[in-house]
Amino acid sequence: MSFLELSGLRKSYGPVGARVAAVDGVDLAVASGGRTAIVGPSGCGKTTLLRLIAGFERPDAGSIELDGTRLAGPDAFVPAYRRPIGLVAQDGALFPHLSIAANIGFGIARDAPDRQARIAELVRLVGLDEAFLQRRPHQLSGGQQQRVALARALARKPRLMLLDEPFSALDTGLRASMRKAVAGVLEAAGVTTILVTHDQAEALSFADQVAVMRAGSLIQAGTPRDLYLRPRNRMVAEFLGEAIILPARIEDGRAHCLLGVVPVDSTVRHEAAEILLRPEQIGLEAGAAAPAGGVDVVVTDSEFSGPTCTLSVRVANGAGEAGALVLRRAAAGAPEVGTSARLTVSGSAHLLD
Numbered sequence: 001m002s003f004l005e006l007s008g009l010r011k012s013y014g015p016v017g018a019r020v021a022a023v024d025g026v027d028l029a030v031a032s033g034g035r036t037a038i039v040g041p042s043g044c045g046k047t048t049l050l051r052l053i054a055g056f057e058r059p060d061a062g063s064i065e066l067d068g069t070r071l072a073g074p075d076a077f078v079p080a081y082r083r084p085i086g087l088v089a090q091d092g093a094l095f096p097h098l099s100i101a102a103n104i105g106f107g108i109a110r111d112a113p114d115r116q117a118r119i120a121e122l123v124r125l126v127g128l129d130e131a132f133l134q135r136r137p138h139q140l141s142g143g144q145q146q147r148v149a150l151a152r153a154l155a156r157k158p159r160l161m162l163l164d165e166p167f168s169a170l171d172t173g174l175r176a177s178m179r180k181a182v183a184g185v186l187e188a189a190g191v192t193t194i195l196v197t198h199d200q201a202e203a204l205s206f207a208d209q210v211a212v213m214r215a216g217s218l219i220q221a222g223t224p225r226d227l228y229l230r231p232r233n234r235m236v237a238e239f240l241g242e243a244i245i246l247p248a249r250i251e252d253g254r255a256h257c258l259l260g261v262v263p264v265d266s267t268v269r270h271e272a273a274e275i276l277l278r279p280e281q282i283g284l285e286a287g288a289a290a291p292a293g294g295v296d297v298v299v300t301d302s303e304f305s306g307p308t309c310t311l312s313v314r315v316a317n318g319a320g321e322a323g324a325l326v327l328r329r330a331a332a333g334a335p336e337v338g339t340s341a342r343l344t345v346s347g348s349a350h351l352l353d
């Protein structure tokens with residue numbers, strides 16, 4: 001049995017007759033000490049799922065169990081304040097009128113003998129100087145406020161931490177370093193974590209399990225590598241990164257497609273399939289560097305965006321829209337528009353449902 005188990009979880013909103021299922025039958029297992037990321041388009045039910053786990057919402061059906069204890073189900077409902085669960089919201093949600101020390105100490109009993117020492121330990125744990133303790137939230141940067149929010153959530157010694165887009169208000173550089181710092185703090189504290197994010201790169205780098213949601217349902221859950229390389233369908237493939245999806249005929253473990261004959265991870269014969277390749281599987285060389293084999297293409301468009309550029313290429317024998325491909329390459333040395341080049345595929349294609 002897993003540390004956290006969600007079974008058949010449902011939650012709808014709205015008046016009778018016009019109800020919208022925000023969470024529509026979700027099953028998910030999270031291992032003890034693990035880091036799970038929940039991703040999906042806006043409105044797919046990510047926040048509602050976290051609120052159900054935290055105990056701010058009561059499920060219409062299904063159950064939530066944490067380490068063998070039923071937190072919610074047809075015959076049980078443990079209120080939020082009695083769940084060993086911390087939550088860090090998108091904006092940190094610090095109390096503006098309280099000092100940083102009072103914010104962090106909010107969940108620690110006022111008469112606890114080690115209260116001050118614990119507050120000091122927590123502020124150090126999240127990488128802030130103790131001098132910050134006397135300040136108010138508005139005297140801290142966004143990243144510092146998020147660290148305080150994490151310290152406040154950790155003060156209650158939660159066994160499960162829920163992070164609802166906690167890095168989304170931060171700029172790109174700070175986001176990456178905060179993500180690393182937070183992952184380190186939670187790992188050191190041995191706290192199982194669920195992160196909700198819009199950002200697929202964030203999910204893939206933070207988590208050991210990624211769960212993709214759409215319209216209230218969980219479409220696929222697995223390791224980041226598995227979901228990136230072996231997504232169940234087009235939606236998961238496109239959500240987790242750039243995807244080259246081609247129509248293909250599958251025979252004897254090979255896909256016959258626009259790019260010739262490519263090995264595929266299925267031996268099932270299929271007349272009208274769709275296959276996935278990731279851009280990093282595609283090689284493109286022009287002139288003397290062009291390898292033997294592969295497919296001849298002409299570069300028809302190039303859009304520069306700093307370190308990379310987006311190239312449109314047309315396969316020499318491909319007709320109409322189906323003969324065109326869009327690739328991203330390192331900008332340095334990318335072939336010019338009008339250049340003939342040779343395109344090669346490495347590794348296997350993945351068969352989509």
Ligand SMILES: Nc1ncnc2c1ncn2[C@@H]1O[C@H](COP(=O)(O)OP(=O)(O)OP(=O)(O)O)[C@@H](O)[C@H]1O
Nearest residue numbers: 013014020021022041042043044045046047048049
């Ligand atoms: N309290 C509520 N009352 C009515 N409808 C709600 C309520 N909370 C959420 N919803 C609806 O439930 C659906 C799921 O919302 P939710 O906030 O869980 O999605 P999300 O994936 O977190 O979205 P985002 O990424 O934009 O934050 C949406 O259609 C939303 O409008």
